[in-house]
Structure formats: structure tokens, C-alpha cells
Amino acid sequence: MKNKTSYSKAPKDITNAINSSVIINDFLPPPDKLITKEDNSKVTILLSKKSISFFKAQSKKSGVPYQSMIKKVLDLYADKFAHK
Numbered sequence: 001m002k003n004k005t006s007y008s009k010a011p012k013d014i015t016n017a018i019n020s021s022v023i024i025n026d027f028l029p030p031p032d033k034l035i036t037k038e039d040n041s042k043v044t045i046l047l048s049k050k051s052i053s054f055f056k057a058q059s060k061k062s063g064v065p066y067q068s069m070i071k072k073v074l075d076l077y078a079d080k081f082a083h084k
Contacts, residue, residue: 027080031058034072 010018052066059066 028073028076031055031069032062032064034069035064040071 047070051070055066055069058064058069
């Protein structure tokens, strides 16, 4: 789906870039929907402090363990691209 908005006050190269952009539907659910029960394997992984802080904050808001949220995001990513 092409973006149909016209940007007349922006510089021409930016206007062209915006007008030729394509909307990509977000395939990730909100943090409070990142809950599942299934077989798991323990791993050790290094993640950025920024990501951990985000998921811990969302965990406090929703009551869902932050590790479960991270696992769900990774599962959704794998599902999205494993079938291509």
C-alpha cells in the first residue's frame, strides 16, 4: 500500500522519499499480549541495557515476566521469517 499523503513544504528529496514509502503492518503484539506456555530451552544471551529496561518496565505495568515477553518477540520474529 502506497502512502498517499502529499508533502509540499518539505525539500523535494524528502517529499519524494515520503511519497514513495510503503506502509508495513506491524506484526508484533503489544507487551501485555506476550504470554505463552510451551516447551522451552535455557540459553545465555547478552542483551542491551536499553532493551532490558524496556521489557522490565513493561513487565511492571502488565505483571508478565519480562523474560516471557522477550521470548515471545523472538518467537514471533522466527515465525515471521522461517516460512519464507
